[in-house]
Amino acid sequence: MIVIDRVCKSKSRTPILREVSFEARPGRVTGFLGPNGAGKTSTLRVLLGLDRAASGTALVNGRPYAGWPRPLTTVGAALDGSGAHRSRSAHAHLRWVATSNGLPRTRVDEVLDLVGLTGDAGKRAGRFSLGMSRRLGLAAALLGDPPILVLDEPVNGLDPAGIRWMRDFLRASAAEGRTVLLSSHLMGELAEIADDVVVIDKGSVVARGTLAEVTGEHSTLEDAFFALTGEMERPWS
Template sequence: MTAIRATNLTKSYGRTVAVSDLSFDVEPGRVTGFLGPNGAGKSTTMRMILGLDRPSGGSVLVDGRPYAQLRRPLCKIGALLDARAVHGGRSARNHLLAIAQSNGIAAGRVDEVLDLVGLREVAGRRIGGFSLGMSQRLGIAAALIGDPEILLFDEPVNGLDPDGILWIRTLMRKLAAEGRAVFVSSHLMSEMAQTADHLVVIGKGRLIADTSVDEFIGRSSQGYIRVRSPRLAEVADLVKVGELHPDHLRVTGVTALEIGTMTARAGLPLEELTFVQPSLEAAYMELTKDSLEYSS
């Protein structure tokens, strides 16, 4: 069954439309990246998934039901929205214990998730003294405490050092490999390129793309074929659609096979004929440029 299904989801605050007629699915067994510029409606959408905001129109289901109808929600979907939204006077262990007890989860699970996120040694410390990175790890522990089938993370790498970023990336890939659905928002395109299998991209509350990472990048116009040859100027004259650089030719609008065929017939030697794929960041910037709330 589809883990999360949004259908014509809409949310308005007075005259401001935060999310407009948004439909997408989050499937088990993969990491789905949720991307969009600031103000695109990502956090609002996540809050509606979790029943924290009521849609103005449309619907969103978690495993076929509205979140409010889940009997033990933390055992179905775990979420990290705001790592700092905790009682600073509690210890990490007591914070997790309170969450566990609210959903009938065994107390022994608390130490399991503390070990999993690397916080066992500071379990007795008050959360108010935690760094942002430690708070993020605690938030991830809270999301995992019910051993849920679905995980929802909003900017989970905020405040993490390089080791922590590698850890959460590996964790998300592992969770997806176990058959869980992982839905994660991020502004770090380099991380999404290494983590996500699928992308849901929105801008100004509307859907821009719902596709695999490779297909999303393929939609960018920034890909090109790099050609090197000891007779580069002659190749450029032959191809006619290239941008000539001192040591190579950049060609768009013609396939590598067509270039190879043309140069072979003309007797022009080639040293390189390579398709250069744009980065996820480049494709994202191109495809969301008209959806920016703030631009400079």
């Protein structure tokens, strides 16, 4: 379970997170939605210990992410692409990540097969398309078979078949009892897979609840989003 409680953060004295609070629960997919610059990635970075909050707490199963001795066995996270050095092959990158967390090397081949990269295991990460990089990042997140997944824009760059695969995978992960937290700007896709939705705007959570509760009287999640944030333009279909 993920609990974000009144997290505040500023940059150059400008607030970028204002008492952000929400939960992501086991067995459910929680979608984290907001305009560019709203604070989605900043919140995830605080959760994963990559940035420090000025106040508030971000806990994973009751403790900070940094408090877990083998974090990959608790939280699988994928932010900002694959995280692999351009000159390393997919297999070498995953082998290094597995070794750093005391995981068996046999797990590398298992996750490559799971995300559909077995045939590209020897290819250097710098030659990967955006969609392949997303799959490699997910493979690294899955190495420890964690009960919690935190993914930033997981379907960005995937082709239609890849999007369907990702949708099915995330739903299956939640059905197995995992906590799944993902950010996305693709509201149509989010509406297809999310059980719960958190909407953030200008660093503040403006809505949270089940998909039905957040959508409310609006016909679509997209309509609800623009009503909540006051955005005039609709850059996404």
